Amino acid sequence: MDHQLMTVGTSLARSDERMLTGRNAAGRVWKTGFGALDPMIGGGMRAGSLVLLAGPQGLGKSTFALQVARNNAATGRPVLYFSYEHDAEDITQKLIAMEAGELDDSDQVRVTSIRSIFDDLWVSSLEHRLESVPCGVEALAKVAHYSEMLFVHRSTGTRTDLAAIGAAIQQVREASGGTPLVVVDYLQKVKSTQVDDVARSTEVVEGLKDLAIDIGAPVLAIAAAEKEALRSGKRMRASDLRGSSALAYEADVVLVLNNKYDIVARHHLTYDLTNAERFRDFAVVTIEKNRFGRDGAVLQYRTRFDQGRFEHEGTEVKEQLIDERIFRD
Template identity: 80%
Template sequence: MDDQLTTVGVSLARSDERMLTGRNAAGRVWKTGFGGLDPQIGGGMRAGSLLLLAGPQGMGKSTFALQIARNNAASGRPVLYFSYEHDAEDITQKLLALEAGELDESDMVRVNNIRSIFDDLWVSSLEHRMESVPAGPEALARMQQYSDLLFLHRSTGTRTDLTAIQETIATVTEIAGSVPLVVVDYLQKVKSHQQGDEARSTEIVEGLKDLAIDIGAPVLAIAAADKEALRSGRRMRANDLRGSSALAYEADVVMVLNNKFDIVARHHLTYDLNNAERFKDFAVLSVEKNRFGRDGVVLQFRTRFDQGRYESEGAEVKEQLIDERVFVE
């Protein structure tokens, strides 16, 4: 029988087998590790689903995606991160800053500190160099525990197309012994064989969705915004994704990051000037589309970009945001 062809009876038998062996929940859902988000999207990122993460430039989309990748690798599951903008050493430095930032109670860790110890000319091991960073040795040890499960692919827009992505997933699956969570940073840079933004975006998003279903794992892709959506003070929404309408149509979950200060209603700033500085430290994550739960969920997370991370515990936004007519309760 064609391996693409099945029956409902076969599907029922496979589901029953997973439930009887206890593999159902663990095998079908990958947690993001961000408090408040997983329950809203069906318990986490579901097998066969395509999730898009969008937001204005500088809003930490790569940071958010990399943190999800790290959370999964740290839980013992393989992750494959296709990076079109950062090399492996840069990503490694951010991960070390993330780990040290979470561990250090003095709040002295900075990404720049980590980068400087990589660039210094004195001859010494990385382990010894990390001793100069608060919680550095502990951060390195924690990262080493999952380092062989987090695969980094240096991708380029001139050669890394959907076929290359598929072949790399197969390689990682063979090495790791199980299918990885796939992160694509970012979607519009995947090499396409089509002409024009709309046709290119359609080819890539449809291909990534098919890929997620075929491998039985989630694909998390960062999506760029139209230039019009990048104006300061404007709230980016799902319809601002750059390319075709297929982006929002094909995706199972669409999440958009915005800076809270830019999108909160003016009266929250007018009557409490202290809010202005406080809001700048928070990102608002809107779940704009959600096939596994309710959409319209709006959560806030404190940003710690100086440490290459977000604080993982989120809460629903209580303030009124621009482009909304009601308060979020």
């Protein structure tokens, strides 16, 4: 029978088989690893779903996506990260900084110090070099533990199209024995046969959604914003995604990052000066669309970009947020 054609009876039999073997929930949900977020989106990213992650430039979209990738690889599940802007060594450096930052109680770990160790000219093993970084050796061991489950594809806008993405997924399936969580960083960079932005984004987002369904795993794709949405003091929304309205339509979950300081109501800044500057250290994640639960939920996570990570425990935002600030700092 054609793999695209299935009776409901066959679907029922497959569901029953998963439940009887205990593979039902674990096999169909990939957790993000971010507290408060997973319960909101149905326990995590679901098989066959397309999750879009958007936000202004410099607010840590790639960091958030890489952290999700690492969280899954660390559980022994394969992950395939399509990186259009960073090579594998750069990603490796961020992972070591992320792990060391979580392990180090002295709060001395910095991404810059990890990078300098990789760039230094003195001859020595990586483990020996990392002895100078708090928890550096332990961090290296943690990365090594899941390193063979996290695949990085150095992607380019001139070569890596939907067909190349599909081919790489098949390679990872053969190498790991499992279907990977797919991360695309980022969607507007995927090579397309179309010329204008609207047609390009439509082709790519529809292709990624079809791909997620075909492979039976989630696709997490970073999406760029229109220029107007990037100015300081404006809250980015799903409607600000660059390109076609198909982006929000095709996606099952849309997450939008914003800096809390930029979108918190003025009275929190004016009358609570102690906490005003602290708002800058928090990213707000709005669940703009959610086919697996309620949308509109707004969560906050402390940013540690000096360590290449977000703190994974989040809480719902209690302060009043606004779409645009009309006053100057």
